[in-house]
Amino acid sequence: MDYVYDLVGQMGSRRLSIDLKTPNGKRAFRLYQYLQQADHHAPEAEAAVLGCPVGGTVHRRTLRYLEGVLANNLSALQPGEMTSGKLADVRKYVWKLIAIARRRVIHLDASSSLGIHLLKEAFQMAEEAGLVLAAKIASETIAVFTAHLNFDEKAYLFYRERANYYRQVNLLLQQGILDFQEIHYRHTTGEEAATLVERATAALDRLKNVPVAAQHFTLDLLTFQVKILRATIQRKPEDIIASANGALAFLTEMGNAFPERRLTYHLYLGHAYLLSNNYERGIELTDQLLEEIAPGSHNYGKILEIRVLLSFRTGHYDEATAALEALDHWVNTYGDAQIFGQNLALFGAYLHLLRELAVVVPPLNEEGGILRKIKANLSHLLLFNDPNCVNHYHLINLMEQLARRRYRVALKHWQAMLPSNQVTNPRYKYFHALLSTVFEQGFHRVAVERHGAKYLIKLQAKALGEGFLASNVEEIIPFESLWALLLQQLRNKRTNLR
Amino acid sequence: MIYLQELANMLGDGFLPVGEGKRDQRVKRLFLYLKEAPAPTDEQAATTLGLPAGSSAYRKVKHHLKLALINGILAIDITDKSPPENRFSANDKLWNYVQGTQCSSSAARAVFLEAMREQGIENARTFDLQEPLLIGALAVAKNPPATSSRKNDYLALLDMARVELAYDYKLQVSFKHSQHLTFMNVMRESNEAKTIYLSEALKEIDAIVAVDRNRVRLTRATLGLKLSVTRGEYEEGIAISKAAIASFNQDNPIHAKSINIFKNNLVRLYLNAALHEEGLDFALETLSQMDHRDPFDYYSTKELLIVMAMRGGQYQLAYGHFLDVLQNKLGTGLASNYQETQAILEAYLYLLTRIGLVTTQAGETSLNPLRIGKFLNETETSQQEKGLRNIHVIIIKVMEHILFKRDKEFDQADAIRKYIHRHLGEPQHLRAKSFLLALIQFPENGYHKPLVMQSAEKYLQRLRDNPMGKHFEHPYTEIVGYEALWSFLMKK
Numbered sequence: 001m002d003y004v005y006d007l008v009g010q011m012g013s014r015r016l017s018i019d020l021k022t023p024n025g026k027r028a029f030r031l032y033q034y035l036q037q038a039d040h041h042a043p044e045a046e047a048a049v050l051g052c053p054v055g056g057t058v059h060r061r062t063l064r065y066l067e068g069v070l071a072n073n074l075s076a077l078q079p080g081e082m083t084s085g086k087l088a089d090v091r092k093y094v095w096k097l098i099a100i101a102r103r104r105v106i107h108l109d110a111s112s113s114l115g116i117h118l119l120k121e122a123f124q125m126a127e128e129a130g131l132v133l134a135a136k137i138a139s140e141t142i143a144v145f146t147a148h149l150n151f152d153e154k155a156y157l158f159y160r161e162r163a164n165y166y167r168q169v170n171l172l173l174q175q176g177i178l179d180f181q182e183i184h185y186r187h188t189t190g191e192e193a194a195t196l197v198e199r200a201t202a203a204l205d206r207l208k209n210v211p212v213a214a215q216h217f218t219l220d221l222l223t224f225q226v227k228i229l230r231a232t233i234q235r236k237p238e239d240i241i242a243s244a245n246g247a248l249a250f251l252t253e254m255g256n257a258f259p260e261r262r263l264t265y266h267l268y269l270g271h272a273y274l275l276s277n278n279y280e281r282g283i284e285l286t287d288q289l290l291e292e293i294a295p296g297s298h299n300y301g302k303i304l305e306i307r308v309l310l311s312f313r314t315g316h317y318d319e320a321t322a323a324l325e326a327l328d329h330w331v332n333t334y335g336d337a338q339i340f341g342q343n344l345a346l347f348g349a350y351l352h353l354l355r356e357l358a359v360v361v362p363p364l365n366e367e368g369g370i371l372r373k374i375k376a377n378l379s380h381l382l383l384f385n386d387p388n389c390v391n392h393y394h395l396i397n398l399m400e401q402l403a404r405r406r407y408r409v410a411l412k413h414w415q416a417m418l419p420s421n422q423v424t425n426p427r428y429k430y431f432h433a434l435l436s437t438v439f440e441q442g443f444h445r446v447a448v449e450r451h452g453a454k455y456l457i458k459l460q461a462k463a464l465g466e467g468f469l470a471s472n473v474e475e476i477i478p479f480e481s482l483w484a485l486l487l488q489q490l491r492n493k494r495t496n497l498r
Numbered sequence: 499m500i501y502l503q504e505l506a507n508m509l510g511d512g513f514l515p516v517g518e519g520k521r522d523q524r525v526k527r528l529f530l531y532l533k534e535a536p537a538p539t540d541e542q543a544a545t546t547l548g549l550p551a552g553s554s555a556y557r558k559v560k561h562h563l564k565l566a567l568i569n570g571i572l573a574i575d576i577t578d579k580s581p582p583e584n585r586f587s588a589n590d591k592l593w594n595y596v597q598g599t600q601c602s603s604s605a606a607r608a609v610f611l612e613a614m615r616e617q618g619i620e621n622a623r624t625f626d627l628q629e630p631l632l633i634g635a636l637a638v639a640k641n642p643p644a645t646s647s648r649k650n651d652y653l654a655l656l657d658m659a660r661v662e663l664a665y666d667y668k669l670q671v672s673f674k675h676s677q678h679l680t681f682m683n684v685m686r687e688s689n690e691a692k693t694i695y696l697s698e699a700l701k702e703i704d705a706i707v708a709v710d711r712n713r714v715r716l717t718r719a720t721l722g723l724k725l726s727v728t729r730g731e732y733e734e735g736i737a738i739s740k741a742a743i744a745s746f747n748q749d750n751p752i753h754a755k756s757i758n759i760f761k762n763n764l765v766r767l768y769l770n771a772a773l774h775e776e777g778l779d780f781a782l783e784t785l786s787q788m789d790h791r792d793p794f795d796y797y798s799t800k801e802l803l804i805v806m807a808m809r810g811g812q813y814q815l816a817y818g819h820f821l822d823v824l825q826n827k828l829g830t831g832l833a834s835n836y837q838e839t840q841a842i843l844e845a846y847l848y849l850l851t852r853i854g855l856v857t858t859q860a861g862e863t864s865l866n867p868l869r870i871g872k873f874l875n876e877t878e879t880s881q882q883e884k885g886l887r888n889i890h891v892i893i894i895k896v897m898e899h900i901l902f903k904r905d906k907e908f909d910q911a912d913a914i915r916k917y918i919h920r921h922l923g924e925p926q927h928l929r930a931k932s933f934l935l936a937l938i939q940f941p942e943n944g945y946h947k948p949l950v951m952q953s954a955e956k957y958l959q960r961l962r963d964n965p966m967g968k969h970f971e972h973p974y975t976e977i978v979g980y981e982a983l984w985s986f987l988m989k990k
Contacts, residue, residue, distance in 0.1 A: 003612075006605040017515035017569075024577070061577055067609055068576035074606035075598050076515065076569040079562060088602035096568050099597035102629070103571070103590050104508070114504040133636070137629060140670055147677040148684060156681060163674065171667045174636055175660070182656050185642045189649055 004063050007070035008035045017076070018069050027058070028066040040383070087258040090129045097122035098137055105145060116142055116150055123162070129258065130218055132173050136166035168214040172207070176222045179203035184229055190426075193233050200230035217254055221247060221261070228268050232275075240272035259292065263299045270306040274472065277464070279314040283307065295330070301340050304330055305472075308347050312477050313464070317351075317360050324351055342384045343473055346392055349381055350476050353396045357403055357485055388474060391418045398435070399482065402443070403489040407497055411439055423474075430459035431479040438486070442497075445490035456483065499538050502560065505567040506532040515573065516566045524549075524559045525566055532563075572597055576613055585625045592622055592630035599637035611641055626713065632666045635659040661709055668708040672717035675699035679724060686884075689728050689970065696725040715745060716756045723763055730970040732771035739764040758788060758795040765802040769973045772966060774810030781806065790826065797829040797836065804843055808978050817847055817856045820865070834879060839974075841876040842887060844868075845894045846978055852901060853986050870898050884921040889930045889975055892917070893937065893983070900940045900987060908941030925969040932960040933980040940987070947988060958984065 016032055019025040027050055034049040035041060043054050052058035077096060081089040097118045105115035123138035125131075139162040146156035183199050207223045224247035231239030244265040251262050266289050273282030286307050293300045304327040311320035324347050331340045354360040381393035394413040401410035414436075420429035433455040441447035464478050506529055514529055516522040524547050531546045532538055544551035547559060574594045582588035595618045598610030614634040622631035639659045642652055675696075682692055703718050719742040726735035742760045746753040761784045768777025781803040788796045800819060807816035820843060823829060829836050848868045850856045858864060873894065880887035892914060899908050914934055922931040936957035943949040961980055 003605055003608050007609070010603055010605050015517055017517070019513035021513075065575070065577045068574055071576075071598060071606040071609035072515070072569070072573040074603040075601035075610070077565045079565060092597075092601050095597040095600040096572055099572055099593040100505070100508070100568060102593050104504070106586060106589050112504060114501050117501055133633065137633070140673075144673065144677050147681040151684060153681075153685070160674070160678070163670075167667065167670055167674075171663065174663050177636075178639060178656055178660055178663070181639055181642065182653070185649075185652060185656075188642075 004067040004070065005035065005041050007067060007074060008032065010074055011036075011070060014073065016069070017073055024062065024065045025069075027062045028069055031062050031066055032070075085258075087129060087260045090125055090258075091131055091134070094122045094126045094129070094131055094134045094138075097125075098134060102137075102141065105141060108149060113150060116145055123159070127162070130216070132166060132170050132216060132218055136163065136170040139163035139166055165214070168211070169216040169219065172210055172214055173216070173218055173222060176203060176207055176219065176226070179206075180222065180226055180229060183226075183233075187229070187233050193235075196233050197230055200226055200233065204230070217250075220250060224250070224265070235275075237272040237276035240268055240275070244268040244272065260299075263289075263293065267299065267302060267306070270303065270310075271472070274306060274310055274313060275464075277314050279310055279316055282310040286310075296334055301327070301330055301334070305340070305343055309472055309476065312347070312350060315481060317354050320347070320351060320354075321360060324348065342386065342389055345380050345384070346389060346473055346476060349392065349396050353399055354477075356400050357489065359485065387418060387422070391423070392473075392476070395482075399486055399489070402438070402486060407443055407495055411497065414439060425474045427459055427462050427464065427475065427479055430455045430462070431483070434459065434479075434483055435486075438490070439497075442494035443490055444494040445487060445492050447494070448490060449487060452483070456480070459483075499532075499540055499543070502564060502567070503532045503535075503538055505564065505571065509567055509570045512570050513573070514566050515569050516562070521559060521562060525563045528559055528563050529567075574598065574610070574613065576609065579617065582621055582625065585627070588621050588625040589627055589630070592618055592627055592634070596630050596633045596637070599634065607641075611638055614638055628662075628666055628669055628713070632659075632662045635662050664706070664708040665711060665714070668703065668706040669711075669714050669717075671706060672703050672714050672721070675703065675721055676717050679721070692728045693725065696721055696728060700725065712746065712750075712753055712756055715742070716759065719745075719760070720763075723760075723767075727767070727770065730967075732767050735767045736764060736771065736773075739767060755795075758799075761788075762795060762799050762802070765799055765806070766973070769802060769806045769809065770967075772809075774806055774812075777806050778803065778810065778812070778815070790828065794832065797823070797832060800828060801836070801839060801843070805974065805977055808843075808846065809973075809976065811979070811982060813847070813850050813856045813978075816843075817851070817858075820844065820847055824865075838877045838880045838887065841873060842880065842890045842894065843977065845873055845898075846890075849894070849897055849901065850978070850986075853990055855986065868894075868898060870895060885927055885930070886972060886974055888917075889922075889927075889934070890977060892934060896934075896937045896940075897983070897987070900937075900945070901990065904945050908938075911938045911942060914938055926971045927975070928964050928969055929961055929966065929971060929980060930975050932957040932964075933984070936961070936984065937987075951988070954984075 047054040101115040101118040119138045126134035139159045142159040143163045146152040227243040247265040307323040394416045398413040420432040434452045437452040541551045549556040595614045739760045765781045804816045848865045936954035939950045939954040
């Protein structure tokens, strides 16, 4: 049910197709019109629109119904998509053809050839686009039906051979993907690196031993991805860069027609430059990518995000303002606020903090700019149902209140922050300990610095570039930099809060 | 146009997602035309829309309708939590979820993934729909939870996806071999070729490690059974069938179907192995346990029982069961080849009643009198077969002439000889060939029994030298034993 608000946002200016002849349809349409106009969803207002009790059956059912309708609309085929040349559109079309065909052929009606007709179209597109699972399902089904019910000797022998091939490739590919998913997930949940590196190496060995008859470029690309994952676990940004460049060279060599495939590796490169805090190379890469990618694509936004993060991580705070402006402008133009909204708010909040700490001085003509907008929306961080986001909110407020010498309020924010055992980032443990010294030492700068030194050493030993983060936005400005900024706000004067 | 109409029929009274613009109105009009027109044409459709047929505008309307129909058919209603009524509706629902899990919109995909997690995977298991189950599990596995609170569930899901992946591979390989065997049958490949193929196929299936489940077990056992039959090792086939029946769970409705398939095969094997007494007992026991409303399994077993009774000389028993078929209209709705076999059995039984080997009682449903013209019309496909049922059509045609039309000229002898020469050259047709050649001696020798006997002797000797089963004959090539038929004719 929570998806409904994201879905409304993703609809943007698209026309909603909904059956208004049914009571559910009429109610859902009213609710949709309201949600499109409302800045924030309020259950009371939704119930008022529907004329029903808040949280009652009608309210919940209508939200759920609308969710389905929106999902149908957003996943629907649009004119022009089949010739857009985008991999995502091809994938969507191919799977719709397969779904219709598989619904049809189960009836074993020899007089109908719709299923086979659609499957042949799906197979051709899937094969050209390298969609292995779709090609497997389509060719297997055609082979079954051309063997007897819709007998066609030539077609049967052709699709039988293709089905044999794709069945084998699919098995290896999906096993590899499941291995990748498991290792990646275990890594993000903080499992021991050595075991995960072993698992990744075993997965790579399996991919290396693919029989000649089952060679497919997706297996080569998966090999690069597993290598990148292993390098990420091993905290070796240079290996990530080498594998990503290898994948890009491989794609260039094979002349793949879908630019989206390249983008994945460009994003890995961006991530590697972020890990290695290489601002210059990162900016150079993202500049190049922004030239290549259509501004309407999701990945365009991801690259703009990387630019903002890179600026924060490397201390290019002035550049962060411009990068954030660009991201904000893009989000406003292309309507992906539901996806990028949270990170946008987080970045804005840190920029606001930097301004409060006088690290960033906005130009005079910035009065109506992004900083003003961000300041008004700082508390929006609490609206995102994400503990990481709420934790950032308290951290930013803690630092802001320390700068204003409002120590009691700062203490409350520190107490509201997540304890270190609830955060997977091991660096957070030491930073949390560092923050505790501020309050233990009565805000006395020298005392805080002296007592925090041991934690700072431990924090520095686990460098940010070593890939401890489950998500890039777990740590936006490195804790070391925040600590340095925090110390600047303290005086050599002990303050007792009692 | 046919495909578009089929899509329109699939949507039925469902919602067609189009807007209110001028083109949308045309799309709706074309949709209504397709729903109502019995045989739609582009010309009529274009006229209905007021557009020139073949024009770009008309093609665009068709294209938009295709998209709208696909979108409409695949739309989901997530408020509908009712369990699917049957395998077909479960399949429809699951494929609608599956396609949604592959769309590019992350928020929309999340809705389909949730539907797959909440209902889809369980329904796919319940109705044994392997492909949607696998694709659904793989799609869910590609979208891990954002937090570690559901870590164990997610890791369990990854393991489940691995199990399904391996099982699906084994299942599809089994299907591949099963369908190729059908293809080899259609292409009339030799028993030797089929034996080699099946031996390799079984080795490949057995080498794949996956969980043991009903469908693979069924397909694997069926292939093993077919290998035994192809080799003529019917006793081995009987053992395989018995073992397969024992391996299924009698109480599971999905297994019940598999059990019936093997029971049916077992009856067929008793027929092949000429174990008629044992076979009849088993067939009668099987029929007593089956639901007679099952259009396929029940009728198919009944048909085998009738054939076996006739082969075993129990004509009255066969007659009784055939009357049951007629009275209860069993086999109605099955493929035309079942109807044709039924016509052949009825013709034989009618001839047996006229010979006096089957007695009928007053008041009971009687067989239709054999009208050869009608009979030939009812067995059109059989007459196109090179062997098998065409042999019966010819036997019945000749016997009908011998019994009822002696006063008329028999002009089929040359055609029968040509047919024998062209199509019955293989050892497995030796008995049929010999019997047909013996049979045409009747008209050729003016129905004078001593002369017929004298000229048919060499063919009858061949029959005696080559008893049924010696050349792995298909059991259906001989419904009433040829020796028995010959002896009735000589007595008549």
